[in-house]
Amino acid sequence: MSKVVTIVGQGYVGLPLAQEAVRAGWKVFGLDASELVVAKLNAGESHVDDLTDDDVKEMIENGYVATKDPSCIRDSDVSVICVPTPLGVAGAPDLGAVESATRSVGENLKQGSLVVLESTTYPGTTEDICIPILEAISGKRAGRDFYVSFSPERVNPGFPEYGIKNTPKLVGGLNEASTEKTVEFYSTFVDEVVPLSGVKEAETAKLLENTFRHVNIALVNEMARVCHELDIDIWEVIRGAATKPFGFMRFTPGAGVGGHCIPIDPNYLSYEVRRRLGYPLRFVELAQEINNTMPEYVVDRAAERLNSEQKAISSSTVLLLGVTYKPNIADQRESPSRPVATGLLKRGANVIFHDPFVSNWDLENGDKLDRVDNLDEALQKADLVVMLQAHSSYDVPALEANAKAFLDTTGRSLEAANRI
Template identity: 45%
Template sequence: MPADLAVIGLGHLGLPLAQAAVTAGIDTVGYDPDPRPYTELRAGRSPVEGALTASEVRRMLSGGFRPTTDAAELGRVRTAVICSPTPLGPDRAVDLTALGDAARALASRLRPHTTVLLESAVPPGTTETFLRPLLEEGSGLVAGRDFHLACSPGRLDPGNRTRTLANTPKVIGGLTPACTESAAAFYGRLTDKVVRARGPREAEMTKVLETNFRHVNIALVNEMAVLCHDLGVDFWDVIRCAETKPFGFQPFRPGPGVGGHGVPVDPGGPPHGGRTSGPPLRMVSLAQEINDRMPRYVIQRCATLLNEHGKSVRGARVLLLGVTYKPDTADQEAAPAREIATRLMDMGAQIGYHDPHVLDWRVRERPVPRADSLYEAAAAADLTVLLQQHRTYDLQGLAVKAQLLLDTRGATPAGAAHRL
């Protein structure tokens, strides 16, 4: 059956897009070569932790959404949006394998006048030098003449129920002005505001700037948090005071590490396809180095606190609170909790965890004991470490019950716990 839209890649980008399209009355098919998303969605469950609730999945299905693993469905749509994952590889270069597979699956079925949009986070130049050749070679069509091609990087905040696709402006950069307008016409059905970039590279670089802005500023406050602790300065109070400045300052807060789907990208790094490398972004590399050190710093603080109370890490009962990468969601993408748990285990600690959104948590493929009663577990643990401040946590009560509490988020009342 033909559809107006194909969403390729049913992950943290594709699922919310498909949901918004179905809600807007767009006949939508969701393609993913991995059978798991298809199986989970057909069973009424979200294949991505924290992306959609079961009721939202059911509404999508009842609204006509059709998940599939059959690439033949891609040849029957007017618009195709590629939302394939583009993680960092071992060399910290963006891995375009899934994007390439999606492009080839679409190319062999691409019809004239189709609009192809790229939402995956990619280095500047990817749309023109990587995606375009694959589409043209596989279809025999010419981008900008026979079909429209544009980049509109995803910029949703997973788990945020206030900022949705409808009220988050979409940046669009087309290969030609006609490509941009075709993309704008599609996204205009889903969002209140469309922002036209000069071209695909400007749209791609917008995502790079947004992601690197976050990482660099978090690195700054992480480094200052370490310094202020050494100097005996309450850095959380410093932030409270600084954020009263009505101009020239935006508050960021330190933490145990940086998680999430948006990874820092150095567009001057290793080239791909026909793209040439440029000068490296030294600040981005340094920010990544600083943020990568934070889980180890948390371990250092844990060991110090235990020692100060006459205990060793080896044999200590340590309770980790909140193992997701952001509050009030089940999404664990790149959350620092796993590395912290691994390092504590290596030092001989007995690890347990509590998270209202994660019922089963594994480290090194082994299940970590989950606390049923938060207060009882905190009272029994030698050290409780708050890694994520979920809304359901009563931090005042927790500070009273816990033998020793390390707050890596600055969420507890002043003086109630040891802060990062």
């Protein structure tokens, strides 16, 4: 008889995990609080970029069931929690979904089963928040009657080169037995599972990874601004530095940081450092400050670019290309293109957009921007084209050649003067 796993939260993280577990022969329940998500999945429709409808259909053929009913946990040998961890009031971590998912697990916990938290969160969440909930509700003892680990998710939507199978998986268990059981579970479908000494180490490793990206993006964004002032081509600088085979990692400037991880996760760390130790995690706060200024910087550069064409931003049409937070996916969460559009509108520009992945685009205040379908016509209409996300379907040199004026935030433009 195959073993049973319930994966709580069937989003960008939980659904690809469910796919790999199904492939490895697990009986998988995809538990989700959203009726719409459950209905779509059971109808064979994918709602995340990395899986196609055919992938979901194949999962169903192999026994996958999406459900809103947590009673599936009663039969599950493993429960993995992959629910959102957004920011709440005043930028504080919002663990509402983690707490409610943990309650669902606690209410249905099977003796001897394993519970793994994958959601990104601050150190201490598994032991100080999840375990007390699980123990209080189930009446069982963690580490003895059931096992608990934290294992951070490392998915990178839109980049198929590294998926769940070939990305090493970190595991931090509450005790040795928990670590062992978790390693055993993930080893059925992940090539390399790396046990760490404890739960908090695994929680913090994830935050270090994301903070590392956040800080290095901020560094290169600041370098881009300084280089522009000094009339130095930052993209050539990066191209040169990146030839060093050791001690340097290539990061590139852009319109800001977006997505579900980089703009949010380091806050979980800095919030907890301030709360527990009473002082700021300065690198994180500085990186935040720098990265948050980038959308306005792009607006300034757009105005500068129009000025060099003797045009005022207030009487210009600006076409934004690519409004998602990274290339070749539809995910718009925390995309810096929103504050860019808002900044341009504030200065009186007529803003239109094109994105092959996005049909409707709302700004923070709910305003909708006009989407253009015909790129050639839009190029004729636009006084300035701003490339925000270089989806691979965009032929950047051709777009640049046909635009009245071009500003590229992605480093693809052939003209140094057109790049931020």
